[in-house]
Amino acid sequence: MQLRLKYPPTPEAAPRHAALCVSAALLLNDIDLDYSVDSVMRLDGLLEYLRQGGLTSERMAEVVFAFGCYMGEVFVRRAGGAWCATVGSPMEGVTGFPLVIQLDGHRYCNPIGKVFKRLDQGPVHALPAFYRLYTRRDGPALVPQSAVH
Numbered sequence: 001m002q003l004r005l006k007y008p009p010t011p012e013a014a015p016r017h018a019a020l021c022v023s024a025a026l027l028l029n030d031i032d033l034d035y036s037v038d039s040v041m042r043l044d045g046l047l048e049y050l051r052q053g054g055l056t057s058e059r060m061a062e063v064v065f066a067f068g069c070y071m072g073e074v075f076v077r078r079a080g081g082a083w084c085a086t087v088g089s090p091m092e093g094v095t096g097f098p099l100v101i102q103l104d105g106h107r108y109c110n111p112i113g114k115v116f117k118r119l120d121q122g123p124v125h126a127l128p129a130f131y132r133l134y135t136r137r138d139g140p141a142l143v144p145q146s147a148v149h
Helices: 014-029 037-052 061-079 111-121 127-135
Strands: 082-085 099-102
Touching: 014 037, 014 061, 037 061, 037 111, 037 127, 061 082, 061 099, 061 111, 061 127, 099 111, 111 127
Parallel strands: none
Antiparallel strands: 082 099
16 A cells, blocks of 8 residues: 655654644544543544445545554553554564554554554454553563564
């Protein structure tokens, strides 16, 4: 998928992509996204609204990318995560997206990919459950087996 993004898909620019999401949600749907854990539910509801309206990630990939960066920023601001480029990381070639969140140690999550799935596949990919899963201390370790030594 070719994305025409306003900013580069880098860890440094991810907060700017997230800010685009905040502006769009407020302007278009009067939804306040404040980077709180509670806002994950509001983002999830917005994605469901868009999905029920027939929108797909293919039709609005750049917007969905920004929504994924917003989700990632919640991990950064509330769960101590950090943006990480997939190139050169254990996640290279695994996610299909240029950015992931690295959590404590060797745990990674893919909020951008999850938001794409949420829009396209529905509530089975609910964002609040995703956040809860990856912020548990015993949450999954997402390092590909080939990267574990």
